[in-house]
Amino acid sequence: MRGLGRVRRTLALLAMAVALAGCGRAVEQRGTDPQGGAAALPAVLVNDSLSVEDRCIACHRGVLDPRHKLDPQPLTTHPGRLLDIHSPLRFGCTSCHGGDGGAAGVRETHGACSSRLGFLVGDAAEIACGKCHLNEVELDGAPRLSHGRALLRRSHCDGCHEIGEAARSGQPGPDLAGIARRTNPSWLFRWLKNPRDYADNARMPRYQLEDRYVDALVGYLMTFRGEAPFDTTAFPPGDAERGKNLVRLSFCISCHAIEGKGGRDAIDLGRVGNKLTRGWMLRLLSDTHGADPSSPMPQYRFTPAQVADVAAYFREELTDPSFEGVEADSALDRLGAWWPDEARRVDVGRRLFKELRCGNCHAFPGGEGWIRVAPILSRLGEKKTSDLPWGTTRFARTLEDYVWRKVENPLVFATAPHRFKMPTYDFTPEEARDATIALLAQADLPVLPEAFVVRDSTDAALPLPGEFGRLVRRYRCLSCHSVNGIGHNISYDLGAEGSRAQRDWIYQYLKLPYTIRPILTVRMPIFNLTDEEARILADGIADSWRDARADSAGDFPAGPRELEAGRRLFERSGCRSCHQVGATGGYVGPSFTSGTPMARRLRRGWIVRWLQNPQAIKPDVLEPRYGFSEAEARALAAYLMTLGPTGEGSAR
Amino acid sequence: MNRARRWSAAAALLLAAASVLPGCGPRRGGRAEPARADSSFAAVTYRRDKSPEALSLARGRVLYDRYCAICHGEAGGGDGFNAYNVKAAFDVSPTAFTDSVTFGALREDTALAAIRDGGPAVGRSPAMPPWGHTLTAGEVVDVWAYIKALSRAAPGE
Incomplete structure (x- = not known):
C-alpha cells in the first residue's frame, strides 16, 4: 500500500518535471527580485528545445518590471510590450538578441556570438523575429x-x-504582348530610364543603363504589336468634365493617387495620359479583366459613353506636356537614332531583354521559362x-x-x-x-x-463558390478587404461581417457605400451594382462569413432591468466622447444614430464581443478596452440596440 | 622648397580627385541622400544616445498622439479636434496640460489613476475613458511622462 503511494508520488513528480521542461524551466530559484511581484525571475533561463541557457537577467534585473522603466541599463525595463507575449521564461533572451547567454562578462556575452549574426539590439533585434514568424508580412511589434x-x-x-x-506569386509585371498598341516610344524610353520619374510609387526597378541600351530595349519592345487594334467605333468622343466627375464618384483615388491625393497601392494616375493610348484606355476600363486577367482592379459597370468620358478626362487633364520631349530628357532627341539601323537596334534590345531576365517578371510573346x-x-x-x-x-x-x-x-x-x-x-x-x-x-x-513556428496564410485560397464567388472576384473585394486573413488589408477583415452587420444593411451599403467613420479617408468605391448583384453579395456575406462566437453571444434575454443597467453604463463610460448620439457627441467613432442607426446596422452578439475586447477584433482601433464583464457588455449592447434616430433609448 | 611645392601640388591633386570622384558613380534618380560612407548598419538600427527617459518619452509621444491628442490637443492645450464635441456633450473641456494653474493642481497619482481608470474613478467627468485595459502599466507611465514634458514646454512656463 505504502509502496504504491510512493510510485504514485514519483509519477506525479515526473509529470510535473515534464510539464516544466516543455515550457522552459527555471533551474535556479535563488536570486529572485527582492521586491518580488511580477518581476520575480530565476537567475538562469533555460529552454532546451531552443538551446537557450541565459544568465542575462543576472544583470538585467528590471526587464519585466515597469517600475524600473526609467532606470539606466542594465536595470531598465524591456521597452515595448513584446515580453507580454514572449515571456523570457519561455524564450530566454538570446533567442531574440543573440550573443552568448552562458558567458559571464559583458564583453563575452555581448561581443562573442553564438550565431553568425551576432548580438542584436535595437531595431536589428527584429531580425530574430523571422526565426519563428517565417513569412507574416504584418507583425505587430516588429x-x-x-x-x-x-x-x-x-x-x-x-x-x-x-x-x-x-x-x-505569378508574374508581377504586365504581359508585354501588344505593348506597342498600348503606349508610345517616348513614354517607354522615359519609363525604362527611371520608372519613378513617371510615378513615384512605380514598382518596377531602375536598371542603370546607358541611353543607347534603353533605346535598344524600346526598339525591341515596340515590335510587340499584338493582335488587331481594339475596336473603338462603339465609343463616342467623350467629355472630360463628365469623366472627371465619374472618377470622383467612383472613388478611384481610394487606390490611385491623382494630383498628389489618394491611395498609394496602385500606380499614380497623374500622368496616365502620357502613357496609355486611347484605344487601350477604352479597353482597360470596359473589359478590365479581359485586358489584364491578374489585375487587382475591380470591373466597374461603366457604359461605353462613361468609359469614353473617363478616357477623355485622362487625355485632356492627366497629361503632362513637360514629361515628354527634349526639354524633359535631351536623350529623347536621339530616340531611335542611336543605332546604325533598326534591325541592329532590335537585336541589341532582344539580347539585353534576355540578359536582364525581363521575362522573370513579364510575360511576352514567345517568352521562355522563368529562370532565377x-x-x-x-x-x-x-x-x-x-x-x-x-x-x-x-x-x-x-x-x-x-x-x-x-x-x-x-x-x-x-x-x-x-x-x-x-x-x-x-x-x-x-x-x-x-x-x-x-x-x-x-x-x-x-x-x-x-x-515555435508561425506561418502566414494570406495567400491561401478562399472557397468562393457559385455566383457569390464570381461577384466577389469581379469586384475584387479581396484587393482591399481580407476574409479571415486571406486577401489584403487596405480595409477591414470581412471574416465575421455576416455576424457583425445586418443583412438589409449590407445590401443597402453595397448599393450605396458611405463613410461610417467620420475620420476615415479611404472609401469603398461605388460599383453601381444591380439589385440582383447586391442581393447575391449581401446573402453570401450574411450566410457564409460568420463568427459562431459572436452569433451565440447575442442569444440572451434583456428585460427593463438590463436596459436600465446598460443605460447607466452608457452614461458612466463616456461613450459620447467619441460617438454621436442624436445631436451631440464626438466625431471619432461612428455615429450611433445618424445615417443608419447602429441598431439597424449591427447585430447584438457582435456588439457584446466587441465591447469586451475591441482590439481582439480590430487591433488598431482607437476605442479603449473597458474591461466589461460579460453581463455588463450584454446590458450595454442591449441598451445600444434601442437607440433610435434621435438618440432616445427605450429605457429612459 | 622644391619639395614643399611638390607636396602641395600632390595634395591639391588629391583634393581635386576626391571632389570629382563621387560624381563618377552611376546616376541616382530622385534620391534625397544616400547612406553615408562613415555610417554603419549598427548606427541606423541602434541609437546608443537613447536614455531610458528619452525612450519612455518617445514611446509616450506615440501613444499620446494616437490616443490622447484627439481631445487634449497635440500640444496638450485641451483643444484637440474632438474637444468641441466633448464640451457640447458633457459640458466639460478636456484638461489643458499647458495651463499652469490646472496642471499644477493635478497630483501625479490622481493623473495616473485618471489615465488608467477613467474620469469617474477620480471624481471627474466620464468623458475621460479608462485606458488601463488598453495600455500596459508601463505605457501609462510613458504617456504621463510625455504629458509632463508638454506642460513644461508650454509657453509662459
Missing part, C-alpha cells in the same frame, strides 16, 4: 521587419532570387563575410553592412560597370535598413522546433 517584408514583396525580389518560403539567375537569398544569414565581394570599398565588414549597402545601391560593390545586373529600387537608407532586416530574418530557418 514594424521594421514588417515594413521590410512589405518592401521585398512589393519589389518582387523573388523574380530573380529565391527567398524564404514565399511561393512565387541571381544568388539564393533564403539562408543569407549563414553567409561568411569573407566570402562576399566587397570590391574596393572600406565599409564596416559585417554581413548586415554588406546587405544594407547592396540593397541601397546595388552597384556599390561593382568593380567594373555592368558587372552586376541587379537593378536599383531607389530605396532610402532607412528603407534599405528595413529590407535588410527582412532579408536577414530568414536565417537559420529549419532548425527550430515546429511548435
